[in-house]
Amino acid sequence: SYLRPVEQKLRRYFQRTPIKNEDLTTLVAKGAGIYCGMLQKGEAKIRVKQKVSHHIGVNISGKMQPILFRNTAYGIFSQRMCVPSNKIAIYQGNSTMLQQCRKIGFYDVSEQVLNVEQLYIQIGSNEEGLLIVQIYDGDLMIIEQPMIVN
Numbered sequence: 001s002y003l004r005p006v007e008q009k010l011r012r013y014f015q016r017t018p019i020k021n022e023d024l025t026t027l028v029a030k031g032a033g034i035y036c037g038m039l040q041k042g043e044a045k046i047r048v049k050q051k052v053s054h055h056i057g058v059n060i061s062g063k064m065q066p067i068l069f070r071n072t073a074y075g076i077f078s079q080r081m082c083v084p085s086n087k088i089a090i091y092q093g094n095s096t097m098l099q100q101c102r103k104i105g106f107y108d109v110s111e112q113v114l115n116v117e118q119l120y121i122q123i124g125s126n127e128e129g130l131l132i133v134q135i136y137d138g139d140l141m142i143i144e145q146p147m148i149v150n
Contacts, residue, residue, distance in 0.1 A: 050074045056104075056123050056131065059089045064101045068123040068131075070094060077124025080136065086110040086119060090133065092149065104149045109135055112142045 010018045019027065038044040051073050055066035058081070068078045086109045093101025113119055120136040126146075135143040 050129055052125060052129070054092045054094055056090065056092055057101075058083055058121060059091065059098060060084065062098065063096045064091045064093060064098050065096075067121065068125070072125075074125050074129045075127045077122055077132075077134075080120040080122045082117075083119050083121050084116065086113045086116050088121060088135065090123070090147070105133065105147050107133070107135060107143060109137075109142060113137050 007018050035044065035046075035048065051071045052068060053070060055064070055070050056068040057064045057066040059065075060083075065081070067081050072078075088107045088109070089103055090105035090107070091098065091101040092104045095101060109119070115137070118138040120138075122134040122136070123131060124134075125131050131147040131149060133143065133145050133147050134141055
């Protein structure tokens with residue numbers, strides 16, 4: 001990181017001057033590789049909490065309405081949210097503006113749902129971070145599907 005408070009914490013924790021002459025993406029990848037090696041050897045002294053990196057939500061009235069919020073730990077599901085249509089577009093992003101979010105899924109449940117007023121969606125992840133979408137018609141789950149995000 002090039003942020004001074006983060007740099008100071010890193011310096012105190014590792015008792016070394018942080019490297020600044022490389023691309024941050026490369027440094028993050030190297031750090032992840034080192035951490036994975038430590039995990040395989042059983043030498044990891046720290047535990048990384050894995051969390052969702054972006055809000056995951058649906059298009060409500062032309063805006064992205066988050067359902068699963070960024071920084072939610074893996075393995076947790078959102079509350080159920082009522083959706084106003086049986087055609088559900090799922091977005092990923094940290095803005096309410098759809099143009100700044102990425103569409104990552106679409107579900108058309110018009111054949112399975114009779115009463116749209118009782119259509120709910122719930123989104124979560126498993127312990128490995130794979131997103132799982134659950135769609136309910138009232139209390140009856142009609143879809144539970146992992147979502148592959150490229």
